[in-house]
Amino acid sequence: GAGVSQSPRYKVAKRGQDVALRCDPISGHVSLFWYQQALGQGPEFLTYFQNEAQLDKSGLPSDRFFAERPEGSVSTLKIQRTQQEDSAVYLCASSPNVRGEQYFGPGTRLTVT
Amino acid sequence: EDQVTQSPEALRLQEGESSSLNCSYTVSGLRGLFWYRQDPGKGPEFLFTLYSAGEEKEKERLKATLTKKESFLHITAPKPEDSATYLCAVFISGGSNYKLTFGKGTLLTVNP
Numbered sequence: 001g002a003g004v005s006q007s008p009r010y011k012v013a014k015r016g017q018d019v020a021l022r023c024d025p026i027s028g029h030v031s032l033f034w035y036q037q038a039l040g041q042g043p044e045f046l047t048y049f050q051n052e053a054q055l056d057k058s059g060l061p062s063d064r065f066f067a068e069r070p071e072g073s074v075s076t077l078k079i080q081r082t083q084q085e086d087s088a089v090y091l092c093a094s095s096p097n098v099r100g101e102q103y104f105g106p107g108t109r110l111t112v113t
Numbered sequence: 114e115d116q117v118t119q120s121p122e123a124l125r126l127q128e129g130e131s132s133s134l135n136c137s138y139t140v141s142g143l144r145g146l147f148w149y150r151q152d153p154g155k156g157p158e159f160l161f162t163l164y165s166a167g168e169e170k171e172k173e174r175l176k177a178t179l180t181k182k183e184s185f186l187h188i189t190a191p192k193p194e195d196s197a198t199y200l201c202a203v204f205i206s207g208g209s210n211y212k213l214t215f216g217k218g219t220l221l222t223v224n225p
Binding site: 004031033035040041042043044045048050055056058059091093098099100101102103104105106107 | 117144145147149154155156157158159162200202204211212213214215216217218
């Protein structure tokens with residue numbers, strides 16, 4: 001069956017540009033998570049949705065980061081006015097419930113030049 | 114502050130040489146401990162979930178165990194295809210927090 005998909009897989013942005021990263025979760029999964037992974041590090045939590053409700057956004061590093069999931073399925077992570085420190089792999093994960101195992105997509109590698 | 118520490122950072126084994134990876138944690142409100150495998154350029158792949166001390170789970174050459182303070186991932190007679198980064202994560206929940214907190218991972222290399 002189809003897993004979690006993310007697009008684009010790679011994105012190069014000039015400093016100051018806005019970017020939008022898309023996540024298509026596994027069909028029927030209620031919970032959706034975004035993580036940021038720097039090279040050589042484990043993923044770090046950004047935000048969590050239950051259906052269309054954003055229940056936890058405590059990991060978003062600044063107000064330049066914004067996430068939405070308007071219909072409770074596809075989610076978009078938007079980064080405004082990108083900075084070099086935003087360069088990382090952005091991972092999306094979905095789960096049938098908040099406590100269950102999370103299934104990850106392949107990630108979007110963002111490089112800010 | 115909730116912490117997850119994995120050791121060693123890197124481990125090199127010969128094919129067939131069994132070993133263990135460690136994940137120690139200091140968290141409150143633990144609701145589960147997860148093990149993932151991550152290959153270069155890919156997202157983490159789910160392996161196991163453990164919910165309570167004393168629990169064990171197995172899959173092929175891998176066995177995960179959990180105590181109140183740490184978890185071990187035992188690898189029996191590893192093969193080169195087991196080479197990957199192994200990530201441990203704890204799930205905590207409370208108030209408005211719902212998240213996996215990951216360790217930095219152990220990079221396992223199995224030589225033929």
